[in-house]
Amino acid sequence: MAEAIVLYPTPAIGHMISMVELGKLILTRHPSHTVHILVAPQPYNAGATAPYIASVSASNPSITFHNLPNITLPPTASPHHETLTFELLRLNNSNVHQFLLSLSERYNIKVLIMDFFCSHALSVAVDLNIPGYYYFTSAAGSLASFLYLRIIHKNTTKSFKDLNALLDIPGLPPISTSDMPKPLLDRCDKAYECFLDCSNSMAKSAGIVVNSFESLEPRAVKAISDGLCVPDGPTPPLYCIGPLIAATEKRSGGEAVPECLTWLDTQPSQSVIFLCFGSLGLFSMEQLKEIATGLEKSGQRFLWVVRNPPTQSHGLAVSAQPDPDLDSLLPEGFLDRTKERGLVVKSWAPQLAVLNHKSVGGFVTHCGWNSVLESVCAGVPMVAWPLYAEQRSNRVMLVQEMRIALPMKELEDGFVSAVEVENRVRDLMDSEEGKSIRQRTLAMKFEAEAALGEGGSSRVALAKLVESWQKC
Numbered sequence: 001m002a003e004a005i006v007l008y009p010t011p012a013i014g015h016m017i018s019m020v021e022l023g024k025l026i027l028t029r030h031p032s033h034t035v036h037i038l039v040a041p042q043p044y045n046a047g048a049t050a051p052y053i054a055s056v057s058a059s060n061p062s063i064t065f066h067n068l069p070n071i072t073l074p075p076t077a078s079p080h081h082e083t084l085t086f087e088l089l090r091l092n093n094s095n096v097h098q099f100l101l102s103l104s105e106r107y108n109i110k111v112l113i114m115d116f117f118c119s120h121a122l123s124v125a126v127d128l129n130i131p132g133y134y135y136f137t138s139a140a141g142s143l144a145s146f147l148y149l150r151i152i153h154k155n156t157t158k159s160f161k162d163l164n165a166l167l168d169i170p171g172l173p174p175i176s177t178s179d180m181p182k183p184l185l186d187r188c189d190k191a192y193e194c195f196l197d198c199s200n201s202m203a204k205s206a207g208i209v210v211n212s213f214e215s216l217e218p219r220a221v222k223a224i225s226d227g228l229c230v231p232d233g234p235t236p237p238l239y240c241i242g243p244l245i246a247a248t249e250k251r252s253g254g255e256a257v258p259e260c261l262t263w264l265d266t267q268p269s270q271s272v273i274f275l276c277f278g279s280l281g282l283f284s285m286e287q288l289k290e291i292a293t294g295l296e297k298s299g300q301r302f303l304w305v306v307r308n309p310p311t312q313s314h315g316l317a318v319s320a321q322p323d324p325d326l327d328s329l330l331p332e333g334f335l336d337r338t339k340e341r342g343l344v345v346k347s348w349a350p351q352l353a354v355l356n357h358k359s360v361g362g363f364v365t366h367c368g369w370n371s372v373l374e375s376v377c378a379g380v381p382m383v384a385w386p387l388y389a390e391q392r393s394n395r396v397m398l399v400q401e402m403r404i405a406l407p408m409k410e411l412e413d414g415f416v417s418a419v420e421v422e423n424r425v426r427d428l429m430d431s432e433e434g435k436s437i438r439q440r441t442l443a444m445k446f447e448a449e450a451a452l453g454e455g456g457s458s459r460v461a462l463a464k465l466v467e468s469w470q471k472c
């Protein structure tokens with residue numbers, strides 16, 4: 001029977017791409033395997049996946065996608081969209097069970113690799129005697145804090161929101177409780193319970209694959225590998241196989257080059273700062289105007305992706321957004337006054353191609369981990385402006401531990417002033433501090449290449465990973 005690897009991503013586009021890249025990577029080293037990817041329905045619009053799935057299917061015959069049925073979610077009191085994701089994936093367990101059973105009639109299933117949001121599926125893998133691994137799509141430092149959550153939970157009765165303390169997590173700089181992901185702040189919330197379950201399941205898995213590389217986060221990797229984050233039992237083997245980022249899209253001859261790339265062609269080398277905030281990040285109109293004022297005053301060249309403000313309280317693009325009307329959103333005359341040195345793109349830009357353009361010299365990012373890795377691989381230093389999920393703790397690591405970003409500092413209510421935008425952008429592009437961050441980021445780019453190259457740490461980790469399930 002042919003050997004099958006089953007991958008179970010979270011259906012959000014950012015998570016799915018990362019997991020598919022893992023599948024492709026396994027196939028490049030072990031072309032005899034087949035990769036089967038489970039596609040759960042999305043609980044909210046987290047980026048259209050259908051065109052992406054179609055293009056991957058067309059160009060990779062060894063990768064097959066399998067849709068799981070739609071599920072109606074019961075109402076939840078939790079205000080966090082993460083709860084919906086956990087719940088939807090939990091309710092799919094019987095479908096996953098069914099799917100694995102039927103696949104096992106035709107294939108020898110070697111492994112089930114789950115995104116951490118799919119943590120409930122570990123019990124299905126255990127039931128069917130299939131090794132269950134996790135794929136962690138964020139930093140090793142974040143993984144350290146997720147694994148250690150169980151221990152923090154045991155050691156206090158208070159919610160993070162009531163603690164106002166610095167957390168001492170192995171392998172990380174001190175992290176303020178307020179920098180923990182929002183869904184973790186209230187221990188009575190369903191989302192907290194889901195993450196805690198996930199922390200417990202991960203500690204019991206056959207292994208954890210993380211999209212990072214050792215020299216980017218040596219302390220966090222060592223703390224996990226040394227067992228410090230799971231002090232009350234064995235730590236599953238850790239495989240740092242990153243950085244895994246989607247390959248830059250190849251353009252066919254007849255395809256139009258996006259305007260922002262032709263505009264970048266006309267700009268001096270490393271002169272432009274790029275501002276883009278992931279697949280879900282949105283700002284209020286007031287905040288957009290403030291960013292515009294800051295950019296204008298900074299005098300720097302910029303390329304800025306602007307979306308409509310949120311219509312719901314989450315501040316996330318949870319439903320498909322129409323393109324913004326820039327004239328009504330941005331300060332009067334802004335576009336005209338900055339047209340010689342700035343370009344505003346509506347809704348979405350080809351980020352990877354932009355970051356790899358020679359004219360781009362800095363990146364203001366929401367600190368989503370894929371964006372961080374893309375920036376590192378392009379050697380572009382960052383200004384860290386976290387918005388949601390684990391991005392606040394990513395900022396702490398990027399600034400204090402990896403030293404490849406400057407922090408954007410917000411006011412207590414989360415608002416960032418024009419002066420802060422102006423200063424931070426200027427600091428990154430034009431100061432001694434910015435220069436040292438640029439050099440360090442460039443060094444990390446070369447470290448990333450070395451990790452993925454022959455004999456590199458990530459290449460070796462991937463070989464060990466595949467070997468681990470061959471033995472089962």
Ligand SMILES: O=c1ccn([C@@H]2O[C@H](COP(=O)(O)OP(=O)(O)O[C@H]3O[C@H](CO)[C@@H](O)[C@H](O)[C@H]3O)[C@@H](O)[C@H]2O)c(=O)[nH]1
Pocket residue numbers: 014015137138276277278279280281305347348349350351352367368369370371372374388389390391
């Ligand atoms: O205009 C845009 C906006 C985004 N992207 C791409 O979209 C992806 C965004 O991924 P990421 O930076 O990881 O952000 P999110 O989509 O917000 O990712 C979620 O998943 C990540 C990995 O787990 C977490 O680190 C984040 O906090 C979480 O929000 C990247 O590949 C970008 O290149 C574009 O190409 N153009």
